[in-house]
Amino acid sequence: MKRVVVLTGAGISVESGIRTFRDSDGLWEGHDVMEVASPQGWAANQELVMDFYNQRRKQAMAVQPNLGHFALAELEKDFEVTIVTQNVDGLHERAGSSRVIHLHGELSKVRSSVDESIVFELEGWELKSGDLCPKGSQLRPHIVWFGEMVPMMDVAIAEVRRADILLVVGTSLVVYPAASLMSYTRAGIPKYVIDPKMPELPKDSMLYCVEEKASTGVAKVADELRKRYQ
Structure with missing residues (x-):
């Protein structure tokens, strides 16, 4: 898987x-x-x-989880999914995701x-x-406040290094150290960035940009992953 x-x-x-x-x-x-x-x-x-x-x-x-949260939880039926989130709201767990690493x-x-x-x-x-x-x-x-260590960062880096596929959803990639995580992926793996306001990204033939909000973009990418990798 x-x-x-x-x-x-x-x-x-x-x-x-x-x-x-x-x-x-x-x-x-x-x-x-x-x-x-x-x-x-x-x-x-x-x-x-x-x-x-x-x-x-x-x-x-x-508030309630939205379709983006639920689509990520649903992805666990077909893939081994780990979510590394900068969010503190707990909506991933409430949507049903079972493996969530909270950076902040x-x-x-x-x-x-x-x-x-x-x-x-x-x-x-x-x-x-x-x-x-x-x-x-x-x-x-x-x-985790500004100026404090991010204790789960090493755990997150280890997960990213093991990834076969990376998804980036709804992050500007400007808050460090979380923004550095993309750089720890193995060479050649597919990376999907889903955001209606696409951040600046390095050129990469395996990088796919989906300029949509999470509720539609995550479901679209999830369907593509099932077609390509199932």
């Missing part, structure tokens, strides 16, 4: 109602990203950061602010001041 690795970004969740990472003015839901997505922001104002992610969590719980963390989880190995599923959507881990420290969102 062919191994398909799928790199997904914010674009796949737009059709579910999740806004992309930043607006054109460089703000994220009205905030400078460093206020709400950095260790410095957390140190300066924990209440602001917790409220910001509480609202993102509440929003994610209110998960909204549904919180972790100790002194020991990143202590991670919990959060009950409900609200993390509050005074919610402590067993070591007595404040729990924080289980999100």
Whole structure:
């Protein structure tokens, strides 16, 4: 069975109602990203950061996976599929994907602010001041912030190196280190990029660009993969 690795970004969740990472003015839901997505922001104002992610969590719980998510989950019937996502919304799992690597963390989880190995599923959507881990420290969102290491990056690289086919869906390929993942593929494997706003890409005879939104583009590529590789 062919191994398909799928790199997904914010674009796949737009059709579910999740806004992309930043607006054109460089703000994220009205905030400078460093206020709400950095260790410095957390140190300066924990209440602001917790409220910001509480609202993102509440929003994610209110939306549903879209046809792009479901098409990737359906692909598991015919291929060995691993999804490497920059998204934190959990929509891939809710659509039925069974193997998802989260590069930037998960909204549904919180972790100790002194020991990143202590991670919990959060009950409900609200993390509050005074919610402590067993070591007595404040729990924080289980999100990889700017300036922090991406602990699942090596796992993702290993998966990309094993891939027989790579799909890239809804990512601008400008946020590093995730944007570097395409460079770890074996020579000669087919790579499909699905995005209505195609990012700049290197010339590659095995690179196929599908300028469509995820809900239609993923299904189209999935049908092509079944015809070519089944």
